Structures are given as C-alpha cells and as structure tokens.
Amino acid sequence: PLIRVKANIIEAQLIETAILNTINFQTLVATKSSRISFSAKGDLVMEFGLRRAQGRSAGVYGAKAAIIGGCSATSNVLAAKKFDVPAIGTHSHSWIQSFDSELEAFRAYAKIYPNNTLLLVDTYDTLASGVPNAITVFKELRASSHEPLGIRIDSGDLEYLTKQARKMLDAAGFESAKITASNDLDEYAIDQLKLFGAKIDSWGIGTRLITGGDSSSLGGVYKLSGIEKDGEIIAKIKISNDPRKINNPGYKQVFRLYDKDNCMALADLIALDGESIDESAPLEIFHPLYTYKRKILTNFSAHKLLRPVFKEGKFVGVRRTVSEIARFSKEQKSKFWLEHLRNVHPQSYKVDLSQKLWDIRKSLINECNLNLKEKYV
CATH class of the missing domain: 3.20.20.70 (Aldolase class I)
Structure with missing residues (x-):
C-alpha cells in the first residue's frame, strides 16, 4: 500500500475518488x-x-x-x-x-x-x-x-x-x-x-x-482491507478470478529491507501492523503467488515505509518542498540496482508478504471458497 487510511466508513469512502485521482x-x-x-x-x-x-x-x-x-x-x-x-x-x-x-x-x-x-x-x-x-x-x-x-x-x-x-x-x-x-x-x-x-x-x-505515453493510465485502487469491531481489526478481502487482483487483507505496514554492507534495497515486505522484524535472525521471504520461490536474507536492516501524515484531522507529517521531494526520490532510487531500473526487460523487484499476512490471506480465500461451495452444492 502507498497510503493507509483509518476512518469511519463514510469518511473513508468520501475521499476515495480524490485520493485515486x-x-x-x-x-x-x-x-x-x-x-x-x-x-x-x-x-x-x-x-x-x-x-x-x-x-x-x-x-x-x-x-x-x-x-x-x-x-x-x-x-x-x-x-x-x-x-x-x-x-x-x-x-x-x-x-x-x-x-x-x-x-x-x-x-x-x-x-x-x-x-x-x-x-x-x-x-x-x-x-x-x-x-x-x-x-x-x-x-x-x-x-x-x-x-x-x-x-x-x-x-x-x-x-x-x-x-x-x-x-x-x-x-x-x-x-x-x-x-x-x-x-x-x-x-x-x-x-x-x-x-x-x-x-x-x-x-x-x-x-x-x-500523458504517460505508452501507458495512458495507472491502475491504482483503493480497497477496504479491514473493519474495526470492539477495538479489533477484522480483516476483509476482495476475491477475483485474477489472483493478482486479490487484495491483501488487514491493517498493514511495509518494510524495506536493505543490505547492511552496501545499503542497497533487497526487497519490500508487506506485514501486518504491529509485526516486527528481527534483524539479528535470518529472514525467509517468498513470492506471494508462487510460494516455492523463496530466499533467505541475512545481514539486513528493515525500515518502515508508512508513516503518519494526518492524525485526527491534523497534519502530523513532514512538510517538504517539491525540490526536496525530488531529491528524496533521487536518493531512494539510488538504492536500487540498475537491473531493477532498466526500461527494457527489468529484473523484478521482490515485494513479498509476511508469513502472518500470507496465512490470513490464504485463510480468507479458503473461507470464501468454502462458503460458495456450501451455497451452490
């Protein structure tokens, strides 16, 4: 997720179009x-x-x-x-x-x-x-x-x-x-x-x-991923016949994992909010769809990417000028290997799910399939 919104359902829905636009x-x-x-x-x-x-x-x-x-x-x-x-x-x-x-x-x-x-x-x-x-x-x-x-x-x-x-x-x-x-x-x-x-x-x-040239639009979406009841986040999921369009449920955080030796980005890991990553222990990451594709990371550091911008209607983020944002963007891109940045046939950059998030996602998919089976059998 680029943006995480926590609000009552009406307010969250009202800002959908503005955010996506x-x-x-x-x-x-x-x-x-x-x-x-x-x-x-x-x-x-x-x-x-x-x-x-x-x-x-x-x-x-x-x-x-x-x-x-x-x-x-x-x-x-x-x-x-x-x-x-x-x-x-x-x-x-x-x-x-x-x-x-x-x-x-x-x-x-x-x-x-x-x-x-x-x-x-x-x-x-x-x-x-x-x-x-x-x-x-x-x-x-x-x-x-x-x-x-x-x-x-x-x-x-x-x-x-x-x-x-x-x-x-x-x-x-x-x-x-x-x-x-x-x-x-x-x-x-x-x-x-x-x-x-x-x-x-x-x-x-x-x-x-x-105009975006050969890409006339960017298909970013804004999906409900959870409902809070009695202080607990109940994970929600949208199912699709296209596995790439199944959203990741729950209240999430994104970690960027860096190689401690050269400070280059290794992968992004989407996790449940509140999860922590032990940098002192090996971390196994895996492809969220093709789970046989796995890699064990060692000697890495983990940095949270999602930070508060608005809280209770008040701006609490860091104000940056456009020039400062541009410098920040350039600095961040410098942490990616050129094979990920090249314009033709780039090497895919890993964006994986934590084991806990993957388990919840799989459980909700299975639950939906079971409910459909019981309904139509």
Missing part, C-alpha cells in the same frame, strides 16, 4: 519522468508538456510530478511559481515567423536575453539557415562579452541534424554551446539517439511525458 495521475507522470531521466543518463531533462496535457490542472500537477520523477525544470511558468521549481524554455516558431527574417528574429531575442540565448533553429531549414544564423548571432553576443547557451532542434532526423550542427558550432568556436532536442521524445527514442551517437546535451519532453 491525485495519486494515480501524478504517480504515472513521475514514473514516466523517472524512466526518461534514466535513459538521459545525467543529461538535463525539461518538462515541456502543458499544451498537450489533459486540461490545465493536469498540466500544472503533471509538471510537479515530472520534477519529482527526475526532470530538472519545466516550461510551465505557473507550475514553476506555484511549486518553486526552475522555469526554463525557448522561444516559439511563431517568434521567428513574426519577423521579416530568421536572423532578425534571433537578434531580437538575443537582445532581450543576452545571457540566456537559446535559439530554435528548425523553423525553415536547420542546417542551411537556422544554425548559420544562430552562429552569426552567437559571434555578435561574444563580441559584446556574452556567451550563448546554444540551440534547440524540434523536428527532423535528430541524430543527423545534431551531429551536423555540432560540427558547425565547434568549427565556429562555440564548443560549449549546448544542443537541446525535442519532438515527441520518450525514453525509447532517447535510448536510440544515444546508441547512435546523437550530439544532444539536453532534452525537452512534452506529449509522451505529460
């Missing part, structure tokens, strides 16, 4: 951002998705989620102001088109932003016009003691165009000028561009980030 969408975007940032391998990644988002609210909160997931900045100035995160961007093609010539447009932009000149060079012809005109303006900036940031390419064969643009910029003495790429990019496109040596320093990601 908030958590599902923002987790989807943060996950996509994380995957894209992983493929970028340390390059600057910028969120450019507002115009393609499903509504204004999605654009703003999607930008927030993208920063948490790994993007360094956003072109959404409202989100940047609201969440105190870096705003970044370039001019539009319409800026170029509104002037009599591309060179005139570049000069006007450089005059306004002499210390932040990043020119969009693909309005007419990237290599025959855009890059040469950008170099002309860069030389003028340097003559007035300013250094350009670089260029952005938003269309065409990004591998070929960036390689040629890099050669032209270097030949003109602008080796430090950066090349930014955009144009319906995602983690798979970035992987391919890097594989074939595209000369790209930073990435502007829009549509396929803010």
Whole structure:
C-alpha cells in the first residue's frame, strides 16, 4: 500500500475518488519522468508538456510530478511559481515567423536575453539557415562579452541534424554551446539517439511525458482491507478470478529491507501492523503467488515505509518542498540496482508478504471458497 487510511466508513469512502485521482495521475507522470531521466543518463531533462496535457490542472500537477520523477525544470511558468521549481524554455516558431527574417528574429531575442540565448533553429531549414544564423548571432553576443547557451532542434532526423550542427558550432568556436532536442521524445527514442551517437546535451519532453505515453493510465485502487469491531481489526478481502487482483487483507505496514554492507534495497515486505522484524535472525521471504520461490536474507536492516501524515484531522507529517521531494526520490532510487531500473526487460523487484499476512490471506480465500461451495452444492 502507498497510503493507509483509518476512518469511519463514510469518511473513508468520501475521499476515495480524490485520493485515486491525485495519486494515480501524478504517480504515472513521475514514473514516466523517472524512466526518461534514466535513459538521459545525467543529461538535463525539461518538462515541456502543458499544451498537450489533459486540461490545465493536469498540466500544472503533471509538471510537479515530472520534477519529482527526475526532470530538472519545466516550461510551465505557473507550475514553476506555484511549486518553486526552475522555469526554463525557448522561444516559439511563431517568434521567428513574426519577423521579416530568421536572423532578425534571433537578434531580437538575443537582445532581450543576452545571457540566456537559446535559439530554435528548425523553423525553415536547420542546417542551411537556422544554425548559420544562430552562429552569426552567437559571434555578435561574444563580441559584446556574452556567451550563448546554444540551440534547440524540434523536428527532423535528430541524430543527423545534431551531429551536423555540432560540427558547425565547434568549427565556429562555440564548443560549449549546448544542443537541446525535442519532438515527441520518450525514453525509447532517447535510448536510440544515444546508441547512435546523437550530439544532444539536453532534452525537452512534452506529449509522451505529460500523458504517460505508452501507458495512458495507472491502475491504482483503493480497497477496504479491514473493519474495526470492539477495538479489533477484522480483516476483509476482495476475491477475483485474477489472483493478482486479490487484495491483501488487514491493517498493514511495509518494510524495506536493505543490505547492511552496501545499503542497497533487497526487497519490500508487506506485514501486518504491529509485526516486527528481527534483524539479528535470518529472514525467509517468498513470492506471494508462487510460494516455492523463496530466499533467505541475512545481514539486513528493515525500515518502515508508512508513516503518519494526518492524525485526527491534523497534519502530523513532514512538510517538504517539491525540490526536496525530488531529491528524496533521487536518493531512494539510488538504492536500487540498475537491473531493477532498466526500461527494457527489468529484473523484478521482490515485494513479498509476511508469513502472518500470507496465512490470513490464504485463510480468507479458503473461507470464501468454502462458503460458495456450501451455497451452490
């Protein structure tokens, strides 16, 4: 569980839609951002998705989620102001088109932003016009003691165009000028561009980030797992023909298990609230569906993941800024082996059940099956 709610049934039900709407969408975007940032391998990644988002609210909160997931900045100035995160961007093609010539447009932009000149060079012809005109303006900036940031390419064969643009910029003495790429990019496109040596320093990601790309939704659910009667939690379960959709009953806690030698994550263990883990003894974990898959852990530490946020209607958690949350997210991801993080054919990370929780789950499933058998036999 990501969130554990304990409330009277009416109050718990009233907040279901709000919780799912908030958590599902923002987790989807943060996950996509994380995957894209992983493929970028340390390059600057910028969120450019507002115009393609499903509504204004999605654009703003999607930008927030993208920063948490790994993007360094956003072109959404409202989100940047609201969440105190870096705003970044370039001019539009319409800026170029509104002037009599591309060179005139570049000069006007450089005059306004002499210390932040990043020119969009693909309005007419990237290599025959855009890059040469950008170099002309860069030389003028340097003559007035300013250094350009670089260029952005938003269309065409990004591998070929960036390689040629890099050669032209270097030949003109602008080796430090950066090349930014955009144009319906995602983690798979970035992987391919890097594989074939595209000369790209930073990435502007829009549509396929803010919409989730190939994953249009995240199927998080909010399920009743127990009822309190006379001070005791009575575990409840929802049965499904798909074993993956059978919820885990009871009031639970999640432990993350770390290797004491290298502080890397070994597995997550979902347990009943109140259970403790003896770090001094070997711990056998097992797959909740395929129980023959087992592993014994030694020399590990266990850390609780679920912590109080609201208690009796009052906020009792730790307030963090979006930038602080992003740093926390990055720190947590650094504790996972790369084989779990890779975008294609990742090694599954273990999320198992404690023996007590598994026993209750099995007992409730058997009880439901027995009741159905008695009813229909």
